Amino acid sequence: MKLGALVAATAVAATAASAQDREGWPESFTVGTASQGGTYFAYGSGWANLVAEELGLSGGGEVTGGPMQNMALVHTGEAQFGMTTMGPARESLEGTNPIAPGLQMTNACAIFPMYQTPFSVTALSSSGITAVSEIPEGARIGFGPAGSTSDTYFPLMMDTLGVNYERRNGGWSDLGGQLQDGLLDVIAFAAGIPVPAVSQLEVQTDVNIIEFTEEEQAALIEAFPISEFEIPADTYTTLEGPARSVSMWNFAIANCELPESFVEAVVDVVMSDNERMVNIHRAARSTVPENYDKNNVLMWHPGAAKWFKENADADIPDDMIFGM
The missing domain is CATH 3.40.190.10 (Periplasmic binding protein-like II)
Known part of the structure; x- marks a missing residue:
């Protein structure tokens, strides 16, 4: 095969692989944060913009009522991503979230540790x-x-x-x-x-x-x-x-039905370069792989679990991974 044809074939193969890797990915996404003037808004908007830029997607932070509402938005799929704290997360799973009493919000999965x-x-x-x-x-x-x-x-x-x-x-x-x-x-x-x-x-x-x-x-x-x-x-x-x-502790969350490859890519952007995250907000000094074990409440999204297992030697049992 001539060099030109080989290069062209390689390019086509790479494009096909890229398209395959992104199968089912949304064209845009939203991260539920909290009110302006708080850390959630600054931190959440920052990582949303970083992910959007790195993955070539349209995405950003959205002002919300905070962790309780974010659990509801992510559970229903109204927001692809959000941020919550372990207390509200537990209440949401138990069906005592005041936004929707009685609804067990089990379709919101952990994707990475944020900060305390x-x-x-x-x-x-x-x-x-x-x-x-x-x-x-x-x-x-x-x-x-x-x-x-x-x-x-x-x-x-x-x-x-x-x-x-x-x-x-x-x-x-x-x-x-x-x-x-x-x-x-x-x-x-x-x-x-x-x-x-x-x-x-x-x-x-x-x-x-x-x-x-x-x-x-x-x-x-x-x-x-x-x-x-x-x-x-x-x-x-x-x-x-x-x-x-x-x-x-706070954790970023994702709708559990999002494609595994998409969530894995999002986690990779956030967790692979802590300096970029600290530049967004100093609280991100705790946004490091070894803090994955601070989640003892939420199921892990399979894409996030895959990243932590492969990149942080994380010991995440199958019964803590959504769909396993």
Whole structure:
């Protein structure tokens, strides 16, 4: 065979293989994130854009109500991808997601570890509030978007710690503005760090980032599906040292029916170059293959399981892989 014909034949074969590899792939995709001003929106929009660019598809992040709504959107296929935390994921599987009570959202699969969501409290320095125990009776506390991880768990945590409050909801940017305008006393954040709304507040005014005491931390860990966490001192200019906190793991999710080769390619883009992800958001320092084992709730998408087994020597049992 002449060289020209060989090259042409090779090109045709490569094109055919590429077409075969992409069989069933969607032409576009959506990643369910959360409200603007929160970490989910920045992180989710970032990896959506990265995947779209690398795979030559149309895709992007979508503003949602956060982890609970993302489980519903991905389960029904209204969004191909989303992000959730382990607490809301468990509730969704059990049929206690408030968005659709009784519906077991078993068609949302884990695809890669994201980061831990610390729970933290912020107040204006002018308020004089420097500890949870100093939050005044009937304080107006912003808990984030309704149905979010923060809104689901932080009020219960405040109840556990004996705080009496008036509950407020809204997007993180909006709540930050309300705090600055004196319409809120405290914001209870559950978001990857640094939280954009807190970073913005620091630029505009003086704030107190309030840590839990050892006793408060222990009480919360005993009562909720969370673990110990320290917010590093370099996270915010306000912090003079690490701040004691608690956290819950986040995972990216996909509709379980998406093609295996498509999800494997998406996971490869996100997990194969951590530096690119950290450039999107510093919370992605935890978006590394070895953290695959932090998922003990959701079934794995077979495409994601394949990637982690082949690239991270992951020990994922068959009974944790969708369709196996």
